[in-house]
Amino acid sequence: MAMFILRRVGIMILTALCLTFIVFFLTNLYPNLEKLAKTQGDFRMSDEEVASYLGRNGYLQPMPVKYGQWLGVVPGFVIDDRDGVTRGQCIPPDTDPKDAPRFCGILQGDWGYSTVFREDVGKILSDKLVLTGRLMFWVMVLMVPSALILGILAGMREGSRTDRTLSTFAITTTATPEYVSGVLFIAVFASTAVGLKWFKGTATAAMDAPDFENFFLPVLTIALYGMGYIARMTRASMAEVMTAQYIRTARLKGVSFSNIVMKHALRNALIAPFTVIMLQFPWLLNGVVIVETLFNYKGFGWTLVQAAGNNDIELLLGVSVISVIVVLVTQLISDIGYVFLNPRISVR
Numbered sequence: 001m002a003m004f005i006l007r008r009v010g011i012m013i014l015t016a017l018c019l020t021f022i023v024f025f026l027t028n029l030y031p032n033l034e035k036l037a038k039t040q041g042d043f044r045m046s047d048e049e050v051a052s053y054l055g056r057n058g059y060l061q062p063m064p065v066k067y068g069q070w071l072g073v074v075p076g077f078v079i080d081d082r083d084g085v086t087r088g089q090c091i092p093p094d095t096d097p098k099d100a101p102r103f104c105g106i107l108q109g110d111w112g113y114s115t116v117f118r119e120d121v122g123k124i125l126s127d128k129l130v131l132t133g134r135l136m137f138w139v140m141v142l143m144v145p146s147a148l149i150l151g152i153l154a155g156m157r158e159g160s161r162t163d164r165t166l167s168t169f170a171i172t173t174t175a176t177p178e179y180v181s182g183v184l185f186i187a188v189f190a191s192t193a194v195g196l197k198w199f200k201g202t203a204t205a206a207m208d209a210p211d212f213e214n215f216f217l218p219v220l221t222i223a224l225y226g227m228g229y230i231a232r233m234t235r236a237s238m239a240e241v242m243t244a245q246y247i248r249t250a251r252l253k254g255v256s257f258s259n260i261v262m263k264h265a266l267r268n269a270l271i272a273p274f275t276v277i278m279l280q281f282p283w284l285l286n287g288v289v290i291v292e293t294l295f296n297y298k299g300f301g302w303t304l305v306q307a308a309g310n311n312d313i314e315l316l317l318g319v320s321v322i323s324v325i326v327v328l329v330t331q332l333i334s335d336i337g338y339v340f341l342n343p344r345i346s347v348r
Contacts, residue, residue: 008335012328016321023320024067027313033059035311040115055079058089070112070317072105106321112314116306121318124303129322132292132299135218136284143223144230144277151234151273156261158239167235174228182221182294190217218295222288226280233276238269271338278334282327 037053038045045053054060058069058077068074069089076089090104104110111121147170154166173181189198241247242265250260289301300319307315 004339005332005336008332012332016324016328019324020317020321021067024070024317025063027316028059028063028066032311032313036115036313039311068105070105072103072107072110074105075102076104111318114307114312114315116310116312116315121314124315125300125318125322128298128300128303131297132285132288132301135215135222135288135292135297135299136281138215138219139222139226139284140280142219143227143280146223147227147230148234148270148273150227150231152238152261152266152269154231154235155238155242155269158242163235167232170228170231170235172228173224174232176225177290178221178225179290179294181224182217182291185217185221186294218291218297221295222284222291226283230273230276230280234269234273237272238265241265241269244268274337275334278330278337281330282323285323285326 033054034050036059037050041049041053051060056079058066058079061069061077065074069076076091078088078091088100090102090110091100101108109122111125113119114121114124117124150166150170154163154170157163244265247260247265250264251257255264285300288299289305291297292299292301293305300322303315304319306312307319
């Protein structure tokens with residue numbers, strides 16, 4: 001198992017380097033850099049002024065060098081201005097260049113500076129991850145148990161009326177996008193036009209006080225969309241297990257139906273849904289963009305939209321790093337959990 005984990009960690013590191021380099025390359029294309037220069041300076045800047053700005057800030061270096069500096073494995077750039085002022089990636093304002101560190105990248109905890117929020121990227125990401133993590137927690141609490149119960153009940157008696165009813169519900173929730181169900185929930189339960197007004201139409205207040213009134217609708221919107229997929233996977237796995245030979249043998253021995261389900265079928269039926277459940281974490285991290293925008297909840301997805309829409313290169317790179325790490329870590333946990341749930345699988 002230890003060698004299996006080490007190999008997977010090595011593959012994860014290589015994958016993370018490849019994916020982040022692709023994102024870094026695309027965000028540092030010259031049209032994006034030109035737009036950044038004009039946003040920070042003046043939209044009437046000439047080509048020479050744009051090139052001068054990019055040169056002073058180290059954007060015109062070779063792509064591998066810039067990527068190494070961003071990671072923190074290559075010394076940061078140092079440039080002497082015409083006025084005799086030494087500027088560089090690792091030289092904060094009002095700091096003697098001799099006292100500045102040589103390396104200052106992601107590996108050193110320096111995530112860069114957001115040109116839109118005018119704040120350190122690391123602080124922005126930590127604050128937004130807390131907000132989205134709170135949303136993800138309550139979504140998983142509602143979504144996973146409900147989906148498993150629906151899938152198990154439907155798969156226990158394949159083809160029955162209960163199976164058809166629950167499967168129809170699961171398909172309906174999965175086929176309904178979040179922006180449709182979210183708008184419907186707001187119109188029915190939060191709008192004054194209908195008159196119910198049981199909940200608030202936005203989740204802005206939930207960032208400070210996540211109570212039931214202002215947090216339930218966005219949680220329900222996300223949970224319903226993911227619930228159907230997990231329920232369908234659980235139902236298919238449960239139905240397959242219930243037709244296995246050892247289940248038939250248990251029935252012939254006179255074992256009660258409840259014991260067959262709980263002691264024999266349930267563990268094997270949860271192997272495939274476990275993988276699907278783990279894959280919900282990266283989806284929740286980046287897939288809540290619509291819901292966070294719809295309910296005005298300024299979490300990680302909302303930050304991704306702001307970074308992409310405003311050409312905030314450093315923030316966009318930071319978001320991509322977090323997303324890649326979450327995807328790779330959840331896949332590793334999924335693989336390890338799959339081995340523990342299925343003793344027939346051996347790793348060397």
